[in-house]
Structures are given as C-alpha cells and as structure tokens.
Amino acid sequence: xxxxxxxxxxxxxxxxxxxxxxxxxxxxxxxxxxxxxVARSLGATKxxxxxxxxxxxxxxxxxxxxxxxxNFDVLVPIAxxxxxxxxxxxxxxxxxxxAMIRTQHFQRCVWEGVELLQRGATTPEQRxxxxxxxxxxxxxxxxxxxxxxxxxxxxxxxxxxxxxxxxLMFMSLNSPLxxxxxxxxxxxxxxxxxxxxxxxxxxxxxxxxxxxxxxx
Amino acid sequence: xxxxxxxxxxxxxxxxxxxxxxxxxxxxxxxxxxxxxVARSLGATKxxxxxxxxxxxxxxxxxxxxxxxxNFDVLVPIAxxxxxxxxxxxxxxxxxxxAMIRTQHFQRCVWEGVELLQRGATTPEQRxxxxxxxxxxxxxxxxxxxxxxxxxxxxxxxxxxxxxxxxLMFMSLNSPLxxxxxxxxxxxxxxxxxxxxxxxxxxxxxxxxxxxxxxx
DNA sequence: TTGACAACATACCCGGTAGTATGTACCTCT
DNA sequence: AGAGGTACATACTACCGGGTATGTTGTCAA
Numbered sequence: 001x002x003x004x005x006x007x008x009x010x011x012x013x014x015x016x017x018x019x020x021x022x023x024x025x026x027x028x029x030x031x032x033x034x035x036x037x038v039a040r041s042l043g044a045t046k047x048x049x050x051x052x053x054x055x056x057x058x059x060x061x062x063x064x065x066x067x068x069x070x071n072f073d074v075l076v077p078i079a080x081x082x083x084x085x086x087x088x089x090x091x092x093x094x095x096x097x098x099a100m101i102r103t104q105h106f107q108r109c110v111w112e113g114v115e116l117l118q119r120g121a122t123t124p125e126q127r128x129x130x131x132x133x134x135x136x137x138x139x140x141x142x143x144x145x146x147x148x149x150x151x152x153x154x155x156x157x158x159x160x161x162x163x164x165x166x167x168l169m170f171m172s173l174n175s176p177l178x179x180x181x182x183x184x185x186x187x188x189x190x191x192x193x194x195x196x197x198x199x200x201x202x203x204x205x206x207x208x209x210x211x212x213x214x215x216x
Numbered sequence: 217x218x219x220x221x222x223x224x225x226x227x228x229x230x231x232x233x234x235x236x237x238x239x240x241x242x243x244x245x246x247x248x249x250x251x252x253x254v255a256r257s258l259g260a261t262k263x264x265x266x267x268x269x270x271x272x273x274x275x276x277x278x279x280x281x282x283x284x285x286x287n288f289d290v291l292v293p294i295a296x297x298x299x300x301x302x303x304x305x306x307x308x309x310x311x312x313x314x315a316m317i318r319t320q321h322f323q324r325c326v327w328e329g330v331e332l333l334q335r336g337a338t339t340p341e342q343r344x345x346x347x348x349x350x351x352x353x354x355x356x357x358x359x360x361x362x363x364x365x366x367x368x369x370x371x372x373x374x375x376x377x378x379x380x381x382x383x384l385m386f387m388s389l390n391s392p393l394x395x396x397x398x399x400x401x402x403x404x405x406x407x408x409x410x411x412x413x414x415x416x417x418x419x420x421x422x423x424x425x426x427x428x429x430x431x432x
Numbered sequence: 433t434t435g436a437c438a439a440c441a442t443a444c445c446c447g448g449t450a451g452t453a454t455g456t457a458c459c460t461c462t
Numbered sequence: 463a464g465a466g467g468t469a470c471a472t473a474c475t476a477c478c479g480g481g482t483a484t485g486t487t488g489t490c491a492a
Contacts, residue, residue: 034450050450115245205420229439267438267440
C-alpha cells in the first residue's frame, strides 16, 4: 500500500508482455522478432512495450531472467533436501526436464540468450546485465555439478570430465525444447512420460546403475 | 573439359564463400548476419556474393546442403559395412560426433536451418529447396534409426520411443556444437577424446551394455 | 583487336525496424 | 475540480540491410 503507487496492476501487465515476448522469440528467434510482432500478439502497439522496457534487449533479458528464476524455484527445494545423492540427482533431472517442457517458450529464450552472451554484446550498460544473467545460469549449473560430483565420488556415476558430463546431461534434459510441440491430447502424464525417458537417458549416460534409476 | 566453361576455378571460389558464410552464420546467427558481414570476412564486397548466389537464403541453403553432404560422405560407408550392429552403431556415433566438431561451423548452420524450417519460410520458390533439405536431413536420421531399431530388436539397446531415443542420441552427439571451441593445443587426439565421451554417454543412454561400448 | 562474357566492385534504392516525441484518456490525491 | 502522474496509442525519424542496376577489369576465342 505504502509502496510505489499502483503496485497491484503492474505485475500482470509485465507478465503478459513477458509471455508474449517469450512466445515470439521462440517462434522467430531474437533478431528476427520485432517489437511490433510482440505488440501485435498482445493486441497492442509499441508504446505499451516501450513504456515498460527501455529496449528490445532489455525485454529479452527480462524474459531470460524470468525463465531462470522459474528454474531456481523448482530446483532449489530439491537440491537442499536431505535425500540420498542418487535419489536427489534423479529427482532434479526429471524436475528440470519437466520445467523445460512446461515453460518451453521461456527456456528457449534462455537458450538463445546463452548464445547471445557468447557472441558480441551490445552496449556497455547491457554488459553488466549480461554478466548477471551469465552468473545466474552458471549458478544453476553449479547446483547440478555439485550433485554430479557427489554421485561420482560415491561411486554412483562414472564419467571422465565433469564439465562435459554436465553439458551432456543438460543437452539430454533440455532436448524437448527443440522437438516437443504442444498438442491437443497431451495431459500431465504425457509430459511426465517424456521427461522420464529423457531423464532415464541422461542418468544412464552418466553411468548410473539400473537399480538406482529404475523408477525415474 | 567439354563440360561448362571454367569448371575448374569456379569451385574454390564457391568453397571460400561457403566457408566464410558458415563462420559468420555460426558467429551471429542467420538473421543477424548481413551479406556485407560475409563479404567483409572474405575481403570482398556484396557483388562477389550476389554474383554466385541469388539471395541470402540461397547462400544459407547451400551451406546447409554442403554440411549435410559432408555428413553423408563419412557416415554412409560405415552404415553400409557388414559389421555387427553394436560395432556399427558405436562407429557411427563416434564418427558423427567427430564430424560435428571438425565441421562445426557448417553443422551449426544445419542446426539453425532445421529451426528455420520449422518456422515460417520465405518465398514459394525457396519452399521447394527447404523440402529437399528437410528430406536430406530426414534421410540422414533414418540411417541411424534403422541401426537403432536393429540394436533394440537384437537386445543390444533398451528404450521406449525410438523417435525420442533418436533425438536424445543426436542431442548428445551434437552437443559439442554448442560448447566446443577451437584452441591452440588441440590436436586430433583431443577431438577424439571429446567424441569418445559424447559417444559413450549416448550409447549408455541408449541402454547398451558396457562390454559393447567399452572401447568407444 | 575486338567482341563477348565472367567476375567482380560501386552506387543506389527501398522496405522494415529500433527507438523517440507527442498526444490522450483515465485515475488518484488533495 | 484541477493538477499531476500512469498507461498507453499515434506519428515520426534515422538507419540498417537485402537486393539491384551499372560500371570496370581481365580473359579467351575467332
């Protein structure tokens, strides 16, 4: 109440813009998407977007941040739980994969954002934002790396380079981003089934024994 | 000799353009890459490129085709060999992965090309080209699918959906496209080592038994 | 040597897009 | 009720980039 005026209606508007932007960016890619595209999919005009975001890049970065935040929200509780390592890793893998499917449009932006980071950035102002986003993504991967190396030291998994193992695991769990499409008859169990196959593949790939991943 | 005039010097020029284009498209993505970018990296101007290609899309398509052709060239001999299924699949997986690393810039274009196909295409003329390229890519995947299903029916591999298994395998083997970078002290053995780890991960993920993939 | 053509470079056009400047309706607080 | 601010829409500018039209140079064949 005593906070900034009109604090209540602001958030849903931002959410709408973020959702529309995420969909457009997923459909056409960052540089092929125009602000007018996003506005049109909102039934609005540029003014609406530029009232809330200073630039196309800022909008994209916020989609990135939003997507990553959603990942943290579902993963951290599992990572901080006191399960055995094998159970924890299994749980994290499948949960991550389900999140990829459920928030596909945001996660595709995260993916493309990582590529944009590797390429040349834009203004120095945005550099700082990029560094922050990069750190966010790194921290997320670090959660998995910790559990991965715990699993390895406990003899639960077998791999050579943990960096490569981490990349391979993410590629497997993220793979629905690139071939999954929403259809009509798809309910929660359909998504669950896909995530199970991906997680099973990833955990097998990491060299985990069958009895540890049987019911993923 | 009696073929089209100046058949000899034409090819190197095209190769140069394709190489430069592949590098630019990898570095900045298709739509963020301008023809001037490609020309500049050649030390030339637009005229040179538009003399050989009618449009930016045509150039990109040719990079795609070139990349796929290189894949066929190395894979088909293995696929047509009379090895046992396990050996053949192992060999194909690693060979494919090495090809991804060696011709990374072309393969990144193939990857982005697949995404462009899924999105809206451009002119109807280019539609036909796209269909041809799509078929090329599908045929390539089909080679793997055949061996994959043979492996499954022989009890060498375990997976549910063969389509998903195929996707997951490709994601693993293609993963160096997104994190591998050329450095100084990298020789053939370095690449071979990376490809081994990726192939091992993929074959494990497909549920192959350890004794079949020990020396990948 | 000269015409024809290949292989470019140069100069230009024009549509699309990021970003801005301005107008306007509505809402809130005093 | 009126002043100020929010939340947009409208109208405009500036520039970039795809594509084209035209000029220039070398080469080869007759």
